[in-house]
Amino acid sequence: MHSLLFKSLPFLHPKPRCFPISHLTTTAMSVNTKTRLRGVVFDMDGTLTVPVIDFAAMYKAVLGETEYRRIRQENPSGIDILHHIESWSPDKQRNAYEVILDFERQGLERLKIMPGAGELCGFLDSKKIRRGLITRNVKEAVDLYHQRFGIMFSPALSREFRPYKPDPAPLLHICSTWDVQPSEVMMVGDSLKDDVACGKRAGAITCLLDEKGRYGSSDFTKLDLEPDFKVSSLAEVHSLLETYFDLMP
Template sequence: MPLCTSSSLQPHNLMLNSHLQPLTRALFRSKLTTMSNQSTSSSIKSRIRGVVFDMDGTLTVPVIDFPAMYKAILGKDQYFSIIASSPSGIDILHYIEQMTPDNQQKAYQVIADFEKLGMDQLQIMPGAQDLCSFLNSRNIRRGIITRNVKSAVDFFHERFGMSFSPALSREFRPYKPDPAPLLHICSTWGVEPNEVIMIGDSLKDDVACGKRAGAVTCLLDETGRYDSPKYADVEHKPDYKVSSLAQFHSLLESNFDLTP
């Protein structure tokens, strides 16, 4: 996400010749001025006027067994072949679009079955309600971009009494990681993409979507799995990484000018 060293001086090093003292003082004053200017510059916070959330695994506790779902759709051999060549993960909707209509229908039914199971077990992510209350208190807009279906988004709103607008599901085309849904939200809000921060738990979907749109990005990585060396060379890297929504809450307060 987005040192100083100290060393002890020997006594004889403190005995500067008189003709070196003016130069030393001048250099010292120059260094202080540079440090002061850097400090003043770094204290200027970027303005954030809206927060866009992923839903599954970000606002809600992850319950869908994605590897099992992908294997059911692709078959084990193709699943492991894709995983080996794609460190960021599988864009399953992309692969489904390349299938025959009959196979597409079967694949979408597999997804629907897994998502139904996920809805039955739906839980709010720790820290989500406090975070939304905080954003409300600052009049900061909040939206959702998810690759889940609209019925799941509606169910989320109803169960937890939380409101996100716009809340774009996979019925909105093109879906993330294309930047179109995030740019649509920015246009709806009347804000610039760099005044929005996108947070989600996926490099390939959430971070890529945010980066392509020109937004600030934050990766939610609860378990530290993205610390693995295999993610070192991915195309899109987040501006920030947190392990919880509570940490993201602190990040917003400390690092940004939250002005609606």
Template sequence: DILHCIEAWGPDEQRRAYEAIARFERDGLDRLQIMPGASELCGFLDARQISRRGLITRNVKDAVDLFHQRFGMKFVPALSREFRPYKPDPAPLLHICSTWDIPPTEVIMVGDSLKDDIVCGKRAGAFTCLLDETGRYGPHDSLPEDVKPDFMVSSLPEVLSVLEEHFDLAPVSVAESRI
């Protein structure tokens, strides 16, 4: 984990390393894209009046701000790399739960990293859903118990099914129920 590794270095080495990372990230901002299915997932949540959605990323705040501007989706809180400690520590997710004044047992952490996202969610006591688009983690049953997510999907649209099948979601609006 490069971020944890850098923290062990001296101040000058840290500064140079963070500057190099920042250069790569600035270059990447021009190519920033939304993950397939993200708009549909947010629309699904909006239709059910589920407005609480947070973001925990190892990207810098500038990338998060650009994401919000470019794609019109808002995640509050949106915790970037500047929030410490980093995931897999549960602190970022616990901070979001505290901000929302709800227990972690009422939250689902969806992420594409077993060692960061899922471990963070499990340590916080939340439900977890691993997004494994390429199948790199193998079958759900093959994962070690200490990192096994509650759910595993291969695309964001599959998260809709997980939410509908396993959670008591807020009712749809009256206008939508008449359609």
């Protein structure tokens, strides 16, 4: 499928509209030639939940101030702390995981659902479209989300499932469980290097949730990752699903 990038879509009442801004071709997705969609897979932190974890503070606590600055300069698009510590000694790795887990548990105390998540999931349910979840957070966080907000995802894969994002394995596992093709599934997340990369590598449709306009074309070029859609809210995901896809269970 040819990549089709959409702007952060302005919220216009009663519902948002989608405006294509990139290279449209005769084979590109359009309202008249809708692509079949059978499932949507979500990231959790920053996508289904409001961001609450101070990742910079967490990385500094794990790496130390000097090492954090060095790695940050080498990786301006972001630090992949989980992959970074995999090469450490068992004892050092264990200590790092304890620090990470402490930050995550503090985040659980402030867990808030992302605006529009309930409505979007309700819409998917009304269309009988499958809902899955992939997070690099722990299973405890996923279980709490299910319990606190009463919205279930299946499969819901936490970082206990290896390998984790940006490896395509968790998304391919969900497609296999659903018995659908990756091209019939959309991956929605707020991270270009984790969520969009995972979706692209699996062959799925990708939607980047960019609430604050962090990402632009230069970021897509730098990482060679161009999402199929870019939105600024989950309400806009609802709109583009209705407009550009044939929703088939």
